[in-house]
Amino acid sequence: MMTTLTGLKCVTCGRGFGPDGPWMTCPDCGPDDGILDVQYDLDAVRAAWKSTPLADRPLTHWRYHELLPLESSAIRDDWTVGWTPVIDASRLAKEMGLKQLLLKDEGRNPTASFKDRASSVGVAHALQLNANTIACASTGNAATSLAGHAALAGMPCVIFVPHTAPEPKLAQLLVFGATVIAVQGSYDQAYQLCSQACEKFGWYNRNCAINPVLVEGKKTGGLEIAEQSASFGGVPDWVAVSVGDGCTIAAVWKGLSEMHQLGVIDRLPRLLGVQAKGVAPIAYALKHGSMPTKLQDGCTVADSINVAVPRNWRKAVNALKQANGVVVSVDDDQILDAMRASGRHGVYAEPAAAAALAGVKVAIEDGIISGGDRVLAMVTGSGLKDTRAAIRAGGEPIKIEPNLDTLATALKGRGVTDGAG
């Protein structure tokens, strides 16, 4: 094992474990409550970053390998995950009345979503443990990122899906060669079957709710925000993240907090969690300290955050509390508007990704975010992931006969023929 990893600690009972694991949940608290948190010797990390400065490292998320629970030989620099661009959307900031608006475009990851951060680290860990097969239950991006990285590793991969995933995500899974099991039942049943199969067949289980390694991968999003914000006037006042299971926002917070402890940033941002209207149990939990008693299973165009029973709500609520955070919820029209808005500034977002930006707008209207604030929105996945929603947001092309005069007429008032001789 590497020298920076000290071990794991149960977030419920506080029991500590050495670096050899268990790399799942706490045996005392069980799979629902016994989430383990990976811990590092930050002095050792600081020393390592002093001898090999971050500035001299490859532009991928592996640059933070001392903060990942992997042996050095398991690091896969050749899988170019992370270091996604931060786009200064200054025109959009002006329209929205903000001092600064940054969009971190996670759609540029290898399989086009933020989930590549987790899956790449998970597959590297599975290789380190000599696992023969890797599995997960997911409707979308977690599965496609796993299938993509399993394909890179040449490792068989089994995916359990309920039959509601958007077609482009399903297509990605099948083309990457995953064994796709469409469970005739709910997501919860698919999840249970996956867990049982992992136990029975000895597969590596890629599931953020129980596998602490994956959170460490997602954490790199927060590490990057901390490092990249130096080029944009320092730490933003707010980081906006869309919330489904709650694992992403908790992990981004862990990354930011570690960078704060390491002295890379001198303060922390506040968190804006964004949920879909009608499926917003974490908004409820932040207010009431528990899950809603009535199941929230409304509809949303944002399939990636359509999670009625989030498995990491405690972690998400803890992060939001520490970050003096707020949760807002957004409806489909607001999400489709935000897809157009980010698209017009060069960032193609799937609905759940645009939701973060839609949430920023709502937070401004509600007086939560003020005009003087600097905001970074995580755009967690590409618009290519859900082309049906993208077409809904984008509208229709201009249909004309192949004739220049007709074209000129059709183009009037669109600002593209100015200066024509």
Ligand SMILES: *Cc1c(COP(=O)(O)O)cnc(C)c1O
């Ligand atoms: C998974 C996902 C989220 C939410 O992450 P959680 O960990 O479920 O909260 C947001 N956006 C996209 C595109 C995702 O795939």
